[in-house]
Amino acid sequence: MKLTQNLNLIDRSARGIIGVLVTLFALFNGSYIEEPIIEILLGIFGVLNLISLFSGWCPVYQIAGLSTRSER
Amino acid sequence: MEKQLSFIHSELVHDQNNDINQPFQESVKWLIDKSENTGLYVNIIPLKTVTDKHWQLAKKISNTNLQELLAKLPDVSPNDFGEIKSGDNNYLWYRFSGSDFKILLITETTALDKAMVYVSKRLLLVSAIVLWLVIWLALAMSTQIIKRVESKNKQLAKMATHDSLTGLPNRLYLEEQLNQDLLNVSNQDIPMEGCLFMIDLDKFKEVNDSFGHSAGDFLLKEVAKRLTDLLTSNQLLVRVGGDEFIIWAPQLTIEDAQIVAKQLVKECDEPIMINKLAVNTGASIGIAHYPSQANTIEMLIVCADTAMYKAKQMHIGWHLFDELNIQDYKNRLSLRSELNDALLERQIKLHYQPKLALQTSDIVGVEALARWHHPQKGILSPFHFIELIEQSGRVQEFGRYIIRLAIEQLAQWKELGITMPIAVNLSPYNLLDLELVDFIQQLLNKYDVSANQLEIELTENETSLNIDIISVQLEKLSKIGVILAIDDFGTGMSSLAYIANLNVNVIKIDRAFIIDILTNRKHKAIVAATIRLSQALNCKMVAEGIEDEEQLLLLMKMGCEFGQGYYFSKPIPIQEMTEQLNNTIQA
Numbered sequence: 001m002k003l004t005q006n007l008n009l010i011d012r013s014a015r016g017i018i019g020v021l022v023t024l025f026a027l028f029n030g031s032y033i034e035e036p037i038i039e040i041l042l043g044i045f046g047v048l049n050l051i052s053l054f055s056g057w058c059p060v061y062q063i064a065g066l067s068t069r070s071e072r
Numbered sequence: 073m074e075k076q077l078s079f080i081h082s083e084l085v086h087d088q089n090n091d092i093n094q095p096f097q098e099s100v101k102w103l104i105d106k107s108e109n110t111g112l113y114v115n116i117i118p119l120k121t122v123t124d125k126h127w128q129l130a131k132k133i134s135n136t137n138l139q140e141l142l143a144k145l146p147d148v149s150p151n152d153f154g155e156i157k158s159g160d161n162n163y164l165w166y167r168f169s170g171s172d173f174k175i176l177l178i179t180e181t182t183a184l185d186k187a188m189v190y191v192s193k194r195l196l197l198v199s200a201i202v203l204w205l206v207i208w209l210a211l212a213m214s215t216q217i218i219k220r221v222e223s224k225n226k227q228l229a230k231m232a233t234h235d236s237l238t239g240l241p242n243r244l245y246l247e248e249q250l251n252q253d254l255l256n257v258s259n260q261d262i263p264m265e266g267c268l269f270m271i272d273l274d275k276f277k278e279v280n281d282s283f284g285h286s287a288g289d290f291l292l293k294e295v296a297k298r299l300t301d302l303l304t305s306n307q308l309l310v311r312v313g314g315d316e317f318i319i320w321a322p323q324l325t326i327e328d329a330q331i332v333a334k335q336l337v338k339e340c341d342e343p344i345m346i347n348k349l350a351v352n353t354g355a356s357i358g359i360a361h362y363p364s365q366a367n368t369i370e371m372l373i374v375c376a377d378t379a380m381y382k383a384k385q386m387h388i389g390w391h392l393f394d395e396l397n398i399q400d401y402k403n404r405l406s407l408r409s410e411l412n413d414a415l416l417e418r419q420i421k422l423h424y425q426p427k428l429a430l431q432t433s434d435i436v437g438v439e440a441l442a443r444w445h446h447p448q449k450g451i452l453s454p455f456h457f458i459e460l461i462e463q464s465g466r467v468q469e470f471g472r473y474i475i476r477l478a479i480e481q482l483a484q485w486k487e488l489g490i491t492m493p494i495a496v497n498l499s500p501y502n503l504l505d506l507e508l509v510d511f512i513q514q515l516l517n518k519y520d521v522s523a524n525q526l527e528i529e530l531t532e533n534e535t536s537l538n539i540d541i542i543s544v545q546l547e548k549l550s551k552i553g554v555i556l557a558i559d560d561f562g563t564g565m566s567s568l569a570y571i572a573n574l575n576v577n578v579i580k581i582d583r584a585f586i587i588d589i590l591t592n593r594k595h596k597a598i599v600a601a602t603i604r605l606s607q608a609l610n611c612k613m614v615a616e617g618i619e620d621e622e623q624l625l626l627l628m629k630m631g632c633e634f635g636q637g638y639y640f641s642k643p644i645p646i647q648e649m650t651e652q653l654n655n656t657i658q659a
Binding site for chain 2: 041042060063064065066
């Protein structure tokens with residue numbers, strides 16, 4: 001699977017915001033959830049979004065063959 | 073049994089100095105009943121006097137600091153209720169009062185309440201995650217479906233516009249492309265021009281019939297590959313059906329087109345190996361130029377087609393369209409449509425050219441030649457219609473038709489007392505008709521004609537493919553007594569192979585050698601050699617195309633026994649022939 005960017009700027013920043021919020025919540029307020037499995041899942045979700053933020057690449061888009069990035 | 077999940081703290085206030093009055097006692101009883109039934113604990117606290125015993129009871133209920141809880145109670149109206157929180161737990165309180173008493177009830181929220189909060193918190197989170205997954209899944213699946221539909225559509229579009237055998241585009245695609253090229257010229261400064269090449273393979277039908285369809289398919293693929301290799305990037309090769317290809321070359325002048333045509337012809341003439349046999353496919357190419365010769369797409373294709381036909385008819389490889397062609401084309405179209413009627417109504421008749429023994433000038437046989445007695449156009453020579461018959465795939469039907477006419481004629485003559493062999497021209501292609509021999513035998517039996525009255529002249533050309541089948545057929549013919557002749561000897565490719573393999577009765581040397589026999593020493597030598605060959609093989613030798621007396625005398629001197637040609641007689645209709653034969657018999 002080639003790691004080519006497939007997100008445009010809006011997509012990428014929206015994911016960034018979600019990723020930061022979710023990751024912070026999972027880290028600092030995780031006890032609220034009272035369930036470690038869900039906490040871990042939430043953490044993974046947050047981290048995936050953070051990866052999308054930094055790399056501009058989304059694995060699910062890759063699998064689905066989608067791209068919101070305009071071809072140049 | 074202790075109830076740990078809930079407790080009640082109650083305060084009963086009464087005047088310490090008085091006895092416990094009636095309503096108070098009832099209240100206490102009510103509370104105690106309720107605690108029995110619902111699992112609440114009751115604490116009765118006399119005003120200002122809280123005994124250890126009372127607290128003990130209260131503490132037993134929960135390890136909550138009761139004082140803290142009491143401190144949190146809002147001190148408002150005497151009759152009220154609400155919820156307070158202490159530590160991890162929630163409590164419901166209820167305060168009511170009478171004239172001489174006050175009751176405060178505090179109960180822990182029930183297990184159900186706690187469970188609801190617990191569940192709803194998780195439910196919210198889990199549903200958020202599930203929603204996230206579902207959205208992704210839906211996204212991925214819908215994209216997959218769209219992709220699949222798109223690729224299917226692409227396949228369908230390709231199927232509609234491409235030929236499955238060669239992978240080349242088809243006529244539909246060509247027309248779209250031409251529409252684009254010729255009609256959307258607005259964005260170009262240079263005027264649009266281009267040449268259309270119509271390519272038709274000469275030997276496709278023969279290959280298909282003698283080697284089977286897979287060989288034909290192979291031939292088409294091979295030719296398609298060769299043509300593709302010759303093209304430049306902006307030229308388009310399409311297969312329009314059968315063995316016809318079209319090349320559309322935009323921005324190509326007529327002069328350049330002729331160079332390209334030569335290359336194409338050369339490429340198609342390179343032999344192709346089929347079943348370990350080298351086959352020269354040969355192609356006829358017609359060229360039409362846009363816009364000088366045709367200015368619509370339909371006309372362009374028609375013009376190229378017409379030119380191709382001309383090229384095919386004249387065996388010249390390629391031909392550039394000219395105005396005269398179009399009349400030809402119309403004629404050909406009308407003849408093609410009338411061909412069926414011609415065969416049904418027997419408009420195609422046989423004319424006869426006598427063959428003579430040169431020494432005695434006696435007629436020893438006649439050659440039957442087909443003529444189309446066309447109702448409007450008069451008598452047409454085979455030049456005008458043989459091509460049509462070949463193109464419409466009725467060669468074998470036509471062969472049988474001619475043989476039937478000849479045998480019927482033999483029967484008629486027999487009744488008149490004339491015994492004169494008739495020679496019929498057949499191409500090896502006719503011999504691929506596997507039931508031909510049976511057909512001939514049946515007709516001979518039906519009309520009671522002896523087989524040696526019928527002579528088959530094999531017009532031998534490059535189409536002599538699959539010599540195995542042909543040899544077997546000729547042997548069968550020979551066995552039933554039909555006389556075999558090689559026609560146009562010396563011009564074909566494998567005449568000698570025929571003679572070596574088959575029991576040929578007659579060799580007819582081609583007119584090309586006779587016509588200049590007086591001046592061309594080489595031709596004379598070939599004729600002499602052929603005469604010796606025929607003597608050695610013990611077969612008759614006929615010289616075709618004798619036109620004057622000098623040729624006749626020379627041939628006689630060289631030892632040629634038989635001849636035919638305009639010097640003696642041109643082909644004549646049956647009535648004249650019958651008369652002539654009658655005269656010779658009477659004489």
